[in-house]
Amino acid sequence: MEQIRNSRRPDIELRTGGTGRPGRKHVLVCTGTGCTSSASNVLLEELNREISAAGLGKKISVFKTGCFGFCKLGPIVMVHPGDYFYCLVEKKDIRELVREHLKNDRVVERLLYRDNVDSAPVRRRSEIHFFQAQNRVALRNCGLINPEDIHESIAADGYFALADVLLNRKPGAVIDLVLHSGLRGRGGGGFPVGKKWAAAAEAPGDEKYVVCNADEGDPGAFMDRSILEGDPHSVLEAMTIAGWCIGARQGYIYVRAEYPIAVERLEIAVKEARKLGLLGDNILGTGFRFDIDLRLGAGAFVCGEETALLRSAVGLRGEPRPRPPYPARCGLYEKPTLLNNVETFANIPVIIRYGPRWFAAMGTESSKGTKVFSLAGKINNTGLIEVPMGTTLRTVVFDIGGGVPHGREFKAVQTGGPSGGCLPAEHLDTPIDYESLKEKGSMMGSGGLIVMDETDCMVDIAKFYLEFSQDESCGQCTPCRVGTKRMLEILERITEGKGKMEDLDTLEELGAEIKDASLCGLGVAAPNPVLSTLRYFRDEYVAHIRDKKCPAGVCRALLDYAVDEEKCVSCGLCAKACPVGAVRGAEKGRPYFIDRQLCLKCGACIARCPKEAIFTG
């Protein structure tokens, strides 16, 4: 391993600002899901072709890499040395990039990042504010190494924590170390990781398992996916360490089938680790036996719940069961099982390498370390970020995230997905830690962070989340199955303008009962989006019920469609698009109008109008 590290070390140093091997250049192309969707694989082919055509093949190497985090600007191409950050690169830009930068060392300014359209281009990634404000621990290797080459992972210190643990430490001491770091579960619950490890280690039995929860089901969350795609070996390393600590010989990664790239990279990683003896019968010659297999999910949100996941992992319906017994005592195949989430595992190797004190120095009193968030929704810099715990929501949304686009007004930030809540502007200074968010009626969740602006209706958002939970309810327990359905019906009535003021009390009452009586976390948390919007945006509910108005202009039944006569050019496309003939033109050259009696409010006319002359209000 030392050998591999030494031989490939210059490659990594070249990318982290060192000199590396003089005269060589590395081109890194992001191949995370975001950039792949924007055809980054085409760029890879084109780069290789142009480079060999220019006869630079010996000096310049092109690598795939994981997510840089700035998904909005994908596809992203980086050139080292120099930390040059090119964004929104297209196929037609490649020839120029190769000729100018790679051959003649002239930076292609027009492809560099700019803070805004008028500002001067920023050359280096380290100078971009989005990255400066972050502290990448779990994401340390994403965008640095080629996730499909285990040698690069080792060159970036991968598997050295495992070697250290197996050769120099005792299981109990490692568990203590994890405990002292203060690391808490990153999947949402926030249970102290060291305690979980200790419980699994103490549980009686010879046969134990380590399971990684990679069933990232929260809509709008993609942290775990990016770690699996960008640095799968950190998860394998941590699982092996965990296996050694608790006395397990087999690990499973339960991963969503919706993440094909992550599955592929994991399969490659497992194969490579086996080849180097970092997984298998005799790991690093110590006699320790541990192996990892994948289990694929098939599209059920509830499988993120640990007991449901353990059932789904053995091919059953993913139905949760009451706890206790907890999986640490009775999990996979009824054997003691340690279950942690992807991001949690990704933190383990660095905690062991740098020590618990280093880790605990980051974050707040009760929440240590850093947290990865995926920023999405109405925010300028969509992407993946990692900040120390305790950073305020305001810093994340406005400083790193660049605020709300199109000059619109910020309305709410949603954390915790369908289990979390929406927090309004007045709580933007809340520090992000497990307790503060809970206190405000939201939760940390797995790290999805979605920003909403003035054009989002909070009743509609609550309905959206409840529809999600209702649809994903496994149906075993009545409070969740029937309760969420009843709440959803009430919300539907309100958005159609048929709500009554007493409905709000019923929602709160029902919500509290569902929280109390549901079997698993899905049901317990399902009412949260409704309860939190009722708490902070009650006026919007009241406007829907009392005034029959949707202030954000979203709820269709409460809107009227009309034609802006100034903008209308009488092209007639809207009339053709209308399925019921509600849009009509009086005579040639005169603006069209909409018959409100006939109008279905389907929006087909708006979609077709070339002049954006049809509006709602």
Added chain:
Amino acid sequence: MREHEELDAKYAALDRIIHRHDCDRDQLIRVLQEAQEVFGYLPEEVQTYIAGKMNLPVSEVNGVVTFYALFATEPQGRFSINVCTGTACYVQGAQHLLEDFKRDLNLTGNSNTTADGLFTVKSTRCIGACGLAPVLTVNDEVHGKLTRKDVPKILRAYKRARDAEYAAAKKTEVNEADQVSRGIGTNQEQPPA
């Protein structure tokens, strides 16, 4: 006759899948996923066949098939349009896209597939490409940063692709080979997990 051969080839592929997973009950979900790639969906006959081969009650196989959203029990269109309705896409108007597709393709009520079998339109859970919201996938291709004006464009593009496919098939008269290879899917050579 040709249909028979095609079907036989599919069942042979299914046998190989089950065999590769050693009839392991734990791998039922994986087997079903790969079977769906072969058949395009999981009709009752296929579920029964798998149950028989893996020595499981049909009810258990059916229970698993109906529990998970990724399994389809109805034939799917040549092009499967999956509109992501994760939160990020939802707040960027994914719902409108979904409605526009359904309206443009005359899909009403519970039907998701067009009568000519060309398109299936469904909503899907978050695919994690939130930076490109709203996104949709057509078979394996991802389209991002969409507006409602893109809906007719996407439909036209895939109709053209279908026409080109037919024309090419007619020209070279290798229609048969093409159909079989498309039907059997591409994943059968993948290593077991």
